[in-house]
Amino acid sequence: MSLFRVARQLSVACSVIAANLRTALEYRVSFILKIVSAFIIDIGFFFVWYIFYEQFPVVNNWRFSDTALLLSVAWMGLGLSGLFAFGAYRLSCNITEGKIDSYLLLPQPILLHLAISQTDVSCVGPILSSSLMFWASGYASWLSIPIFIVVSIMSALITTNFIIITQSLAFFIGNFEETADVLKHMLMFSIPYPPTIWGPMKFITMTIIPSFFIATVPMGLIKNFDIISLMLFIGFWLFSTWLARSVFYRGLRSYESGNLVTLKI
Amino acid sequence: MLKAYKYFSIFYVNLRSKTAHMPDVLSRAPVMLLRLWILERLYSTAYLSAGAKNFGGLSVAQIIWIVMIVQCLTISTRPRVSAIIDEEVKSGALAYTINRPYSYILFHYFGFFGRMIPGFLTIVIAGIVSALLVSGAISVTITAFFGAILLLLGGFTLDFFIRLSLGLLAFWLEDTTAFSDLYDKSVAIVGGWFFPLALFPKTVQTVCEYLPFSQLGYGAARLFVNFDGALFFRYLTLQAAWIIIMIVVALMLYRKGMRNVSIQGG
Numbered sequence: 001m002s003l004f005r006v007a008r009q010l011s012v013a014c015s016v017i018a019a020n021l022r023t024a025l026e027y028r029v030s031f032i033l034k035i036v037s038a039f040i041i042d043i044g045f046f047f048v049w050y051i052f053y054e055q056f057p058v059v060n061n062w063r064f065s066d067t068a069l070l071l072s073v074a075w076m077g078l079g080l081s082g083l084f085a086f087g088a089y090r091l092s093c094n095i096t097e098g099k100i101d102s103y104l105l106l107p108q109p110i111l112l113h114l115a116i117s118q119t120d121v122s123c124v125g126p127i128l129s130s131s132l133m134f135w136a137s138g139y140a141s142w143l144s145i146p147i148f149i150v151v152s153i154m155s156a157l158i159t160t161n162f163i164i165i166t167q168s169l170a171f172f173i174g175n176f177e178e179t180a181d182v183l184k185h186m187l188m189f190s191i192p193y194p195p196t197i198w199g200p201m202k203f204i205t206m207t208i209i210p211s212f213f214i215a216t217v218p219m220g221l222i223k224n225f226d227i228i229s230l231m232l233f234i235g236f237w238l239f240s241t242w243l244a245r246s247v248f249y250r251g252l253r254s255y256e257s258g259n260l261v262t263l264k265i
Numbered sequence: 266m267l268k269a270y271k272y273f274s275i276f277y278v279n280l281r282s283k284t285a286h287m288p289d290v291l292s293r294a295p296v297m298l299l300r301l302w303i304l305e306r307l308y309s310t311a312y313l314s315a316g317a318k319n320f321g322g323l324s325v326a327q328i329i330w331i332v333m334i335v336q337c338l339t340i341s342t343r344p345r346v347s348a349i350i351d352e353e354v355k356s357g358a359l360a361y362t363i364n365r366p367y368s369y370i371l372f373h374y375f376g377f378f379g380r381m382i383p384g385f386l387t388i389v390i391a392g393i394v395s396a397l398l399v400s401g402a403i404s405v406t407i408t409a410f411f412g413a414i415l416l417l418l419g420g421f422t423l424d425f426f427i428r429l430s431l432g433l434l435a436f437w438l439e440d441t442t443a444f445s446d447l448y449d450k451s452v453a454i455v456g457g458w459f460f461p462l463a464l465f466p467k468t469v470q471t472v473c474e475y476l477p478f479s480q481l482g483y484g485a486a487r488l489f490v491n492f493d494g495a496l497f498f499r500y501l502t503l504q505a506a507w508i509i510i511m512i513v514v515a516l517m518l519y520r521k522g523m524r525n526v527s528i529q530g531g
């Protein structure tokens with residue numbers, strides 16, 4: 001793929017996302033309410049963890065500052081993923097209802113266009129709260145901030161890949177929305193806990209529900225940067241990207257068009 | 266008598282409809298098992314680190330049973346009444362339902378219970394099996410069992426009226442999902458969904474007990490695992506007060522909202 005083509009696709013993606021944000025801003029009250037409520041929820045959740053560690057200061061060598069850092073990276077990743085690629089979260093619904101037809105005619109890559117076609121503005125809340133959590137963790141420094149930004153973006157990409165894989169299963173299994181939603185909630189629920197409590201079940205967080213790569217590895221990179229963990233992180237990101245593309249495009253071959261008439265501007 | 270039969274029919278139709286969608290409810294069972302397992306690991310490790318067998322008067326097994334009951338309540342109240350009413354108001358379908366020979370609020374109340382009962386019974390069986398697998402059995406007295414049932418029924422009623430009020434906000438706002446999300450997550454944070462109030466510091470615990478979120482399922486769950494007569498009457502009073510407050514709020518919003526409908530022509 002030429003550099004020019006990549007730049008052109010990025011430019012189109014930016015235009016679509018900007019248009020999505022302008023559309024969301026049309027309903028100003030709702031826009032602000034969604035962001036504020038998401039922010040309050042995250043801070044409330046963070047406060048509960050603070051109380052937990054007040055009662056139990058050390059859990060298997062894991063402290064509040066570790067949870068704060070873990071949550072900050074994961075929430076930033078989830079926030080960025082939902083803000084820029086919320087279309088991926090609606091994939092199974094669009095597949096079941098046969099709403100992908102209009103995207104098949106577009107000159108841009110279908111998967112990219114589907115993913116960026118929608119924006120969840122409430123995800124601005126987690127992005128703001130995760131910045132506060134990062135500061136509260138005590139790990140924020142001039143050196144760690146750039147690492148935090150880069151690993152959060154990669155965490156967002158892995159999260160999006162996971163969502164694409166689970167949502168694309170709707171191509172093969174009918175009415176998969178509920179199960180895809182369950183898998184998403186399983187991922188979100190498995191993130192905030194100390195990785196040291198998982199024991200032999202840790203393999204679940206490295207495979208089916210990849211919270212290890214979405215939260216634990218990037219968090220470790222901020223705490224103690226090492227090249228092996230970075231390679232592992234990049235390797236898993238590349239693997240998940242390949243898997244997401246393969247599952248989606250293989251499924252697309254068996255996609256049955258709907259008879260809905262839709263207008264895309 | 267005929268009136269009662271009318272609402273019983275609404276209840277029965279919704280019950281039959283929900284029974285047809287049991288796989289949806291059951292798909293949540295593995296998630297509950299995973300959640301309970303993670304929480305059991307978390308609390309066991311935390312108790313071990315603190316060198317305690319009981320914390321806030323609760324053992325690890327009791328915490329797991331509390332969390333299980335609260336999660337059963339939140340799972341069985343799907344689909345959310347607020348989302349149904351929000352959609353009815355926005356789509357204009359409300360214009361048809363308010364003209365029918367039944368009370369709009371009672372129609373939704375009985376429909377809610379019709380949908381909730383099969384879902385709750387199914388998920389609670391899955392929850393009991395999960396809790397037994399994860400943390401083992403706990404001893405429960407007959408008084409605790411019936412006390413918890415009474416508080417749970419009140420909890421479902423309170424949840425209905427809060428969600429009804431949130432859904433009715435659609436008369437004034439273009440989207441009420443932000444409020445519904447805030448409510449759902451507040452239940453998760455201070456409603457004993459993963460962290461029992463008994464583990465909170467005393468002041469925070471008292472504040473949270475006065476909020477409606479802990480009166481949905483937490484009160485019932487807390488008494489189910491460790492019954493206390495004084496606490497039961499305290500929770501019953503708080504719950505009754507919140508139910509009355511939310512009925513008044515819902516009726517006010519409904520009457521004001523109806524005036525908006527007639528102005529716009531439905």
